[in-house]
Amino acid sequence: MKGWHNVEYVGYAGREEVRAVFSKAIAGLVVFSPMPNHVNALPNKMFEYMSAGLPVIASNFPLWKEIVEGNKCGLTVNPLSPKEIAEAIRYLLAHPEEEKHMDSKPKFRSAQEI
Numbered sequence: 427m428k429g430w431h432n433v434e435y436v437g438y439a440g441r442e443e444v445r446a447v448f449s450k451a452i453a454g455l456v457v458f459s460p461m462p463n464h465v466n467a468l469p470n471k472m473f474e475y476m477s478a479g480l481p482v483i484a485s486n487f488p489l490w491k492e493i494v495e496g497n498k499c500g501l502t503v504n505p506l507s508p509k510e511i512a513e514a515i516r517y518l519l520a521h522p523e524e525e526k527h528m529d530s531k532p533k534f535r536s537a538q539e540i
Contacts, residue, residue, distance in 0.1 A: 448478045452518045456484045457505040465489070475500075483514045 436447060448454075454475030458464040465487045472490070475482050482500030484490045494500045501517070503510040 445478075448475075448480055451480055452522075453483050453500065453515065454478075454480045455511070456482060456490075457503065457511055458485050458487075459505055460485065460487065481518060483511065483518075 436443065439447060454471065456469055456472045456475070458467070458469070464485070466489055468489075472482055472484060472493070476497075476499055482494050484494050484500060484502050485505035486502035491502045494502050501514045503514050505511070
């Protein structure tokens with residue numbers, strides 16, 4: 427298929443290999459279709475990207491938007507729009523300083539603040 431020449435398939439990867447892949451990435455993609463069981467899901471992959479310090483490009487579901495944009499750790503897009511997904515990727519490629527300013531690790535309130 428057109429575009430697959432831009433994909434590097436790494437197969438099964440252990441923790442060290444995942445760390446190496448993440449170190450070369452500009453973002454982690456979590457663009458699920460708006461199916462009923464996806465809209466309010468909390469996908470592990472989103473939090474793995476955040477934990478690794480990668481900006482997240484995620485579906486613009488209300489809950490995900492609150493998590494990603496609320497923590498300033500990425501961008502949300504219409505998951506049914508390849509154009510929006512590509513624009514988000516292009517934006518991060520064109521604005522590397524913005525990527526560095528996205529604090530991908532969410533700020534959790536301390537017990538004293540609650």
